[in-house]
Amino acid sequence: MKIAVVQQNSHEDKKANISKALHFIDEAASKGANLVVLPEYVDYMGDDTQKLRIAETIPGPTSEAFSKKAKEHGIYLNCGSMAEIADGKRVYNTSLLINDNGEIIAKYRKTHLYDADFKGRFSEKESDSIIPGYELVTAETPFGKVGLTICYDIRFPELYRSLALQGCKILFVPAAFPLYTGANHWEILLRARAIENQCYIVAAGQFGTAKPNRTLYGNSMIINPWGTVVARAPESEGIIIHDIDMEYLEKVRDNMHCFSHRRPDVYKL
Ligand SMILES: NC(=O)CCC(=O)C(=O)O
Numbered sequence: 416m417k418i419a420v421v422q423q424n425s426h427e428d429k430k431a432n433i434s435k436a437l438h439f440i441d442e443a444a445s446k447g448a449n450l451v452v453l454p455e456y457v458d459y460m461g462d463d464t465q466k467l468r469i470a471e472t473i474p475g476p477t478s479e480a481f482s483k484k485a486k487e488h489g490i491y492l493n494c495g496s497m498a499e500i501a502d503g504k505r506v507y508n509t510s511l512l513i514n515d516n517g518e519i520i521a522k523y524r525k526t527h528l529y530d531a532d533f534k535g536r537f538s539e540k541e542s543d544s545i546i547p548g549y550e551l552v553t554a555e556t557p558f559g560k561v562g563l564t565i566c567y568d569i570r571f572p573e574l575y576r577s578l579a580l581q582g583c584k585i586l587f588v589p590a591a592f593p594l595y596t597g598a599n600h601w602e603i604l605l606r607a608r609a610i611e612n613q614c615y616i617v618a619a620g621q622f623g624t625a626k627p628n629r630t631l632y633g634n635s636m637i638i639n640p641w642g643t644v645v646a647r648a649p650e651s652e653g654i655i656i657h658d659i660d661m662e663y664l665e666k667v668r669d670n671m672h673c674f675s676h677r678r679p680d681v682y683k684l
Pocket residue numbers: 455529565566567568570590591592593596597600
């Protein structure tokens with residue numbers, strides 16, 4: 416099973432962003448990908464006050480374009496994330512999984528919102544424009560059970576443990592990590608979640624610059640259940656592809672019994 420990860424530089428032009436993502440999906444499918452993962456905010460990177468303007472219902476034109484593309488190629492598609500209409504004041508940051516027949520089989524709304532203030536260097540307040548989700552989201556696929564998460568979620572190991580305990584073997588992390596935190600934390604967090612949960616981690620990042628004053632870290636990667644980075648994007652837009660091996664995952668789990676060795680009698684999740 417081949418997974419493709421798209422590393423993209425989305426801007427304020429939503430139409431151009433979606434069109435670019437659709438081209439990357441074509442390219443991934445032409446290279447044999449069975450599952451494609453797009454980055455967070457694939458539809459729009461720019462001034463947060465504009466998210467209300469560009470948000471859509473789901474299903475809506477953007478999700479329908481992605482569904483059509485997934486069906487055309489007979490592939491599974493994780494749409495990264497997009498702005499979904501919520502209460503008229505803020506939006507949801509929503510990730511979708513679409514099957515090879517073009518049907519939406521999972522919808523996940525980002526749970527942990529990125530409010531951070533590195534005094535004078537960098538700040539972001541997602542909670543001004545986004546409403547958090549309240550649900551764990553998993554889906555059965557021919558490749559195994561998968562779990563949906565988004566970006567800042569990676570700092571909350573409880574979410575990934577919960578998904579792994581529900582049987583997930585592949586965990587998606589569409590993201591838009593800034594260079595400032597990404598350079599120090601991104602790879603370590605992703606690899607830790609892969610190692611402790613003995614899962615594949617599939618992380619698709621935004622890359623380059625975006626308004627206002629954002630420099631994105633990129634470094635999209637696929638990590639195996641041993642914690643090895645098996646594919647990493649270069650410093651450009653594009654796709655990376657890797658063969659996922661579920662027999663290898665079972666071997667890792669068989670060699671070290673991190674799930675049955677848990678001590679929930681001592682600690683609670
Ligand atoms: N879009 C995000 O959730 C960014 C998260 C982030 O940068 C971090 O350091 O965590």
